[in-house]
Each structure stands twice: as C-alpha cells, then as structure tokens.
Amino acid sequence: MSDATEATPRRRRGRPRAGARSGASGKAAIIRAATQEFADRGYEAASLRAIARRAGVDSSLVHHYFENKADLFTATLGAPLRPDRAITAILAGPRAEVGTSIVRYLLGQLEDPKARTRVVAILRTAVGSGPGSRMLKEFLVREVFQRLAAASSSEDADLRANLAAAQLVGVLITRFVLRLEPIASTPTEELARRVGPVIQWHLFGTGEPLPALDAAVPASE
C-alpha cells in the first residue's frame, strides 16, 4: 500500500525524539520500521522498542497506535483477519463448538473478495522460500497455535493444534489458491458442517462419533 499522499518522513535512526512525529505520518513510519524489523529479526525476536527506535519515535507512540506486537505485525501485512483475537474469543465460548466456530469465522471473513485476495498473497508468502515465511510461521505459532494448544491441555496438545492447522491451511489453499471445484464454490456453512467436526476431533477428540453427514456413502468392501 502506498502512502504517497503523506509527507515523506525523515529517518533519524537511533535518535528517538518524543513527539517528533504524530498522526498519520508517525503511524506510517512505525509500520515501515516494523516491516523492516520483522524482516530482519523475525516475529519472535522483533521488539516494539526496537521498532520505535528504527522509526525515530518514542515507544509511547507505538503503544498509542498498536496494542501489542500481534497488532503491529498484522498491520504490516495488511492482514484482513485477526486470527489471534478470533481464537481467543472462540476459545472463551463453548468447548463443543470450537471446531465449527473456527471454520465459520475463517471462511466467513474470507467471503469478502478483498480479504480473500490479501490472504491468498499471504498464503503464497508463507509457503514460499523468502523471509516472510519465517515471520508468518512464528506469528502463527506464537499467537494462534500456542493458544489452541493451551486450550486442549493434553500432553499431545501441540501436535493436535498442528493437525487442526493443517486441515485449515489445506482448506484455504484448495478453496482460494488452487480454486478446486467444488470446494471453491461450496457455501461457508456447508464447509463448517464438514470441516468443523474434524477440527474438533483433532483438538479434543477422544473417540466420540463425528456427526452423520446427510449424503451417506453405502458401506462396501
């Protein structure tokens, strides 16, 4: 995204000055500095303090615009979703609905074509071999998968979170990147019905039956 309409910010690396910037140009400078910091150090190692220093602003200005590192990271991506926030909200709801809620949230948000285009680009970055891949992976592990794993609290919780993520990533790729049919044009609710129980089973399954699907296949062997 271009910010050509704003005044070009002067760079004063290593010379933080409180109040040196404010408003839109300060925010844009912070996002530019953050993009660089995440690319150089990865998501885990990047710090809001170092980003403020790069941007030549006081740390308080970073905190004024961005609640935390996840907030700033998703801003650098232009991410249309906040999986970190959504997962927290979903996990606060009924345990039995977690799988279906996750699928419904994810695919529901991506019904917006702009969001979809952005997420396809982000998926391609994640699967690519550039530095963006590492950043995204660290972000997802820290802000999404570790929360999912904490919710399950079993000793194989991390693997369960990985497997749930694998099913979701696969649905996003087949539906939005490869655009396989019919998954690309199946309504969100139908996918929530078919994929939700699988997410639930990966995360919390102990052998309870998955619910019947309407279109049954005759058992044969």
Place this chain on the structure above:
Amino acid sequence: MSDATEATPRRRRGRPRAGARSGASGKAAIIRAATQEFADRGYEAASLRAIARRAGVDSSLVHHYFENKADLFTATLGAPLRPDRAITAILAGPRAEVGTSIVRYLLGQLEDPKARTRVVAILRTAVGSGPGSRMLKEFLVREVFQRLAAASSSEDADLRANLAAAQLVGVLITRFVLRLEPIASTPTEELARRVGPVIQWHLFGTGEPLPALDAAVPASE
C-alpha cells in the same frame, strides 16, 4: 536436470521421422518437448501426439518410453511419487483402510530426503501464481481426485475428494514446507493413526465414530 552428457538433439518441429532419435537422447527430447507442451497448453489439453511432433519423433517412440500422459507428466516434474498409480492400488484394497493407506503411502514415500525436497518444490509451484500451478491442479484433478471421487460414488463425491485432498495438502505443507513442530518430526505411523481416520471420514464417513486416540483430552465445558 542437465543432459549435457548427451549429444545435442537437433530440432525438427513438425517433421516427425520415425527412428530419427533413439535411446537416451530421444527420451530426453520427448521430456523437453513435453515440458513445453504442458506449460503452453496445460495438462488437460496437452496430447502425446503433439508432444511427439514437437520432439520430432514418431508417436510410437513416446509410447515406447511412457505408458500414458500421467507417466510423461510426472517425468517432466521429476516427481518422486506417482499418486495416480498409488491411488489406484489403494482403492483396489479394503475400503476400511483407504484413509490410513493414503497417509502411510504419501508420508512413507517422503521419508526419503530427496523426494521431500522435490515435493516441496512442486508444492511451492502449485501454490504459486505461475503456469505450473494450473498444470499441477489439472493433473491432480484428473488423475487423483476424480479416482477418489469415483470410489465414493455418492452425489457429494467430488467435494469429499476435495476435503480429503485439503487435509493431505495441509499436512504436507505444515510438515515439509513450514516445518512446524511437532508435526515435522512426528513419525509417519503416528500421523497415519491421527490423519487416516479423517481422510476416511471425509471420503466415506456416514457418522460412524472415529477411533479413540490414546492421549485423551478430558471433556470439559
């Protein structure tokens, strides 16, 4: 892959001459011509006849080296797996074991580091925005998903095959491309135990219980 050790084949487009080439150089010329044909026309529209014409060889020479289009296509990719053949063999076995057999085959083949490196490259191509993506998609739809769907024979068979593919693609990407832990270092058999039933359920599920996993999560709400 370089074929610098072979004599440089002369191109005689549009002038097929039986016996003009033979042996390794004829085969290499066919693979080069096929690579170009698939890139230009996609997997669906490419024909063995047109590939022979491009290579300047008789069709019979193409059929001498390659059984069919899938065979030639996987040769152009340097693909270490033959999902089209594997799926046919697995579907000929017991219906109840299809899900686990697919996972075991796929991950088992990829225990070889060379195969893994090649498949990561192919996955990146598939998810990328270049022409390779369309070829791979057409190949998978025609040679793998349509066979899976035919095995299920329910009216939602194509969607079921897509969802099974989504789970498999997601496992490949999280395990081999993103290398998330712990899924990246979980043994093949453990993943077959956890993912096999999901593939089975996507393909054939009618509401029967998925088997219990050992490490159970205490039910809570």
